[in-house]
Amino acid sequence: MRxxxxxxxxxxxxxxxxxxxxxxITKAKEQDANLVILQELHQDRYFCINESIKNxxxxxxxxxxxxxxxxxxxxNKIVLVTSLFEKRVAGVYHNSAFVFDSDGSLAGKYxxxxxxxxxxxxxxFYFTPGDLGFCPIDTSVGRLGVLICWDQxxxxxxxxxxxKGAEILIYPTAIGWFDSDSEDEKKRQLxxxxxxxxSHAISNSLPLVSVNRVGFEKDDKNLIDGIRFWGNSFIxxxxxxxxxxxxxxxxxxxxxxxxxxxxxxxxQIWPFFRDRRVDFYDELNKKFLS
Amino acid sequence: MRxxxxxxxxxxxxxxxxxxxxxxITKAKEQDANLVILQELHQDRYFCINESIKNxxxxxxxxxxxxxxxxxxxxNKIVLVTSLFEKRVAGVYHNSAFVFDSDGSLAGKYxxxxxxxxxxxxxxFYFTPGDLGFCPIDTSVGRLGVLICWDQxxxxxxxxxxxKGAEILIYPTAIGWFDSDSEDEKKRQLxxxxxxxxSHAISNSLPLVSVNRVGFEKDDKNLIDGIRFWGNSFIxxxxxxxxxxxxxxxxxxxxxxxxxxxxxxxxQIWPFFRDRRVDFYDELNKKFLS
Numbered sequence: 001m002r003x004x005x006x007x008x009x010x011x012x013x014x015x016x017x018x019x020x021x022x023x024x025i026t027k028a029k030e031q032d033a034n035l036v037i038l039q040e041l042h043q044d045r046y047f048c049i050n051e052s053i054k055n056x057x058x059x060x061x062x063x064x065x066x067x068x069x070x071x072x073x074x075x076n077k078i079v080l081v082t083s084l085f086e087k088r089v090a091g092v093y094h095n096s097a098f099v100f101d102s103d104g105s106l107a108g109k110y111x112x113x114x115x116x117x118x119x120x121x122x123x124x125f126y127f128t129p130g131d132l133g134f135c136p137i138d139t140s141v142g143r144l145g146v147l148i149c150w151d152q153x154x155x156x157x158x159x160x161x162x163x164k165g166a167e168i169l170i171y172p173t174a175i176g177w178f179d180s181d182s183e184d185e186k187k188r189q190l191x192x193x194x195x196x197x198x199s200h201a202i203s204n205s206l207p208l209v210s211v212n213r214v215g216f217e218k219d220d221k222n223l224i225d226g227i228r229f230w231g232n233s234f235i236x237x238x239x240x241x242x243x244x245x246x247x248x249x250x251x252x253x254x255x256x257x258x259x260x261x262x263x264x265x266x267x268q269i270w271p272f273f274r275d276r277r278v279d280f281y282d283e284l285n286k287k288f289l290s
Numbered sequence: 291m292r293x294x295x296x297x298x299x300x301x302x303x304x305x306x307x308x309x310x311x312x313x314x315i316t317k318a319k320e321q322d323a324n325l326v327i328l329q330e331l332h333q334d335r336y337f338c339i340n341e342s343i344k345n346x347x348x349x350x351x352x353x354x355x356x357x358x359x360x361x362x363x364x365x366n367k368i369v370l371v372t373s374l375f376e377k378r379v380a381g382v383y384h385n386s387a388f389v390f391d392s393d394g395s396l397a398g399k400y401x402x403x404x405x406x407x408x409x410x411x412x413x414x415f416y417f418t419p420g421d422l423g424f425c426p427i428d429t430s431v432g433r434l435g436v437l438i439c440w441d442q443x444x445x446x447x448x449x450x451x452x453x454k455g456a457e458i459l460i461y462p463t464a465i466g467w468f469d470s471d472s473e474d475e476k477k478r479q480l481x482x483x484x485x486x487x488x489s490h491a492i493s494n495s496l497p498l499v500s501v502n503r504v505g506f507e508k509d510d511k512n513l514i515d516g517i518r519f520w521g522n523s524f525i526x527x528x529x530x531x532x533x534x535x536x537x538x539x540x541x542x543x544x545x546x547x548x549x550x551x552x553x554x555x556x557x558q559i560w561p562f563f564r565d566r567r568v569d570f571y572d573e574l575n576k577k578f579l580s
Contacts (some may be wrong), residue, residue, distance in 0.1 A: 038475065046522055050330045053354045056349075109566075113564045113567045113570065114566070114567060115565065116565065118559070118561070129567070133570045133573075134570065135575075139363060143406045150565070152357070153492075153493060153562050154493070154565075154566065154567075154576060155445035155449070155493055155558070156445075156566065156567070156571050157567075159445070159446075159574060160573050160579070161570075163479070163573060163574075163576060163577075164579045164580075165579075165580065188529045188530075188531045189362075189529075190379075191530070192492045192529050192530050192531075195488050195489055195492060195530050196489050196492050196493060196530075198485050198489075198490030199390075199445070199486050199488070199490075199493075202339075202443075202482045202485060202486050203443060203444070203445055203486060205491075218331070222345055224495065230490055231450065239478045239479075239482050240478075240481070240482050240485050240486075241478045241481065241482075242396075250490060263496075265439060270443070271408070272443050272444065273577070273578070274405065274472055274575065275405065275440065275444075275448065276404070276444065277403045277419070277446070277447075277578055278403060278574075278575045278576060279422045279575075280403065280424065280450075281446050281450075281574050281575040282572075282575055283423075283424075283450050283454075284446060284450065284453075284568075284571050284574050284575075285568045285569075285571040285572055285574075287563070287566065288453055288570060289450075289455075290453045290455065
């Protein structure tokens with residue numbers, strides 16, 4: 001499996017942003033990628049930077065978006081992981097990943113389960129939490145454990161994907177810094193973001209890819225200055241070891257050949273799955289135990 | 291809370307090993323430590339390096355060991371985390387942590403829940419898996435989430451400790467390299483060991499300490515050459531950031547002041563506990579989902 005991560009900026013219009021994505025997909029295809037992964041909500045600026053009713057209109061073309069990306073997958077003969085603003089019905093919108101196989105068919109979808117809501121990341125305003133659970137998606141290149149951004153902080157999500165046979169963990173993401181934070185705090189945040197995801201690779205003996213956007217996006221409501229998306233898209237192997245990592249400020253295509261068979265060897269030398277104490281894990285389904 | 295981690299070697303006899311531990315505890319106390327943490331099975335060499343019936347005799351003095359370490363805690367006026375070979379009854383032995391409060395009273399015990407069994411680490415031969423679950427231990431310096439070594443690879447254990455109000459995660463450990471492994475593999479193993487534990491600090495917004503032994507211990511059955519325990523005992527903060535880290539080959543006392551109140555601030559800016567999807571976590575109590 002040759003995976004390509006498309007780390008990019010958003011441009012003034014949806015069309016310009018998509019044009020850049022298409023250009024980068026073409027470049028990835030020229031280098032024989034057969035699995036291409038786009039960043040979270042890659043068609044637009046990160047509109048959840050504030051709460052605005054008019055932003056729901058961004059989901060009005062959702063059905064056409066699906067057809068469009070299906071054709072992109074088919075035309076390029078690639079398995080394509082997209083991240084779209086899903087309009088399910090009036091009043092029910094999701095932050096969803098749609099995976100198209102290389103013939104353009106819809107291989108499956110994942111609706112973001114863990115929804116953040118913090119200064120600059122007002123997702124609970126827009127998105128109904130996913131109701132499909134954590135289910136890997138079967139494709140012609142493998143069984144993909146697709147999760148989205150905030151999910152990456154929850155080991156439970158990665159674990160369930162692994163228990164259902166995911167062969168790789170995939171995180172389209174939109175995360176960045178506030179310029180007002182100290183350099184130390186920025187370093188802690190980036191390091192924590194990388195570390196928590198590497199830990200899912202380690203604990204499940206799976207390769208993992210995370211695709212983040214870059215560039216500064218201004219808050220058009222001026223509640224904050226804006227978000228400086230920190231890039232750093234990366235690929236780690238079954239022991240959490242770095243295979244590739246992008247810069248914090250440039251558009252980049254990160255490519256790597258991933259051997260899905262290595263999982264078996266690592267799980268034999270690090271047999272975590274053998275030893276899980278499932279007889280004592282029921283407490284994990286509580287919010288707190290006081 | 292001023293915590294001290296005692297990273298040490300094992301010596302030819304139990305008495306010599308304990309004498310060194312006592313010397314290091316005295317040094318830690320001179321620097322005003324009020325919580326001292328010893329490494330896994332600190333009274334002896336790591337006897338699980340092979341399977342030998344005669345090693346069960348090492349637990350014969352268990353009741354006296356308890357009295358001894360209780361007195362050490364009382365004499366030094368410290369909260370003391372010990373790691374002992376617990377003889378519960380003929381045929382039932384545990385790998386257990388006993389925590390003594392600064393008045394010498396037994397604050398609580400934790401029996402290792404996840405038991406490894408691999409070349410050089412034959413613990414399933416010696417230890418009955420713990421039957422007490424994951425329960426933090428209340429002491430005069432705080433509520434301690436004590437886990438042991440192999441537990442560190444399982445996010446489930448750390449999470450349940452946190453859900454039960456643990457204020458710090460603590461891992462007495464005995465882990466090392468085989469000299470026959472490549473330098474790359476050694477690096478991946480050490481890095482994975484550090485990363486997985488940092489991830490528990492991050493996902494639970496808790497400080498974390500890990501105490502590992504150092505030194506080469508030969509396999510007296512010559513099934514393998516031996517284990518080179520890699521030290522690297524460390525302390526990280528609530529965002530997984532490094533506060534202190536020991537060397538890979540020297541006996542060391544690592545001291546640090548930990549602010550248990552910082553957890554609240556971090557959980558407010560990173561509200562992971564708010565967003566856990568406990569309605570979809572029941573699957574975690576399965577060995578595999580096929």
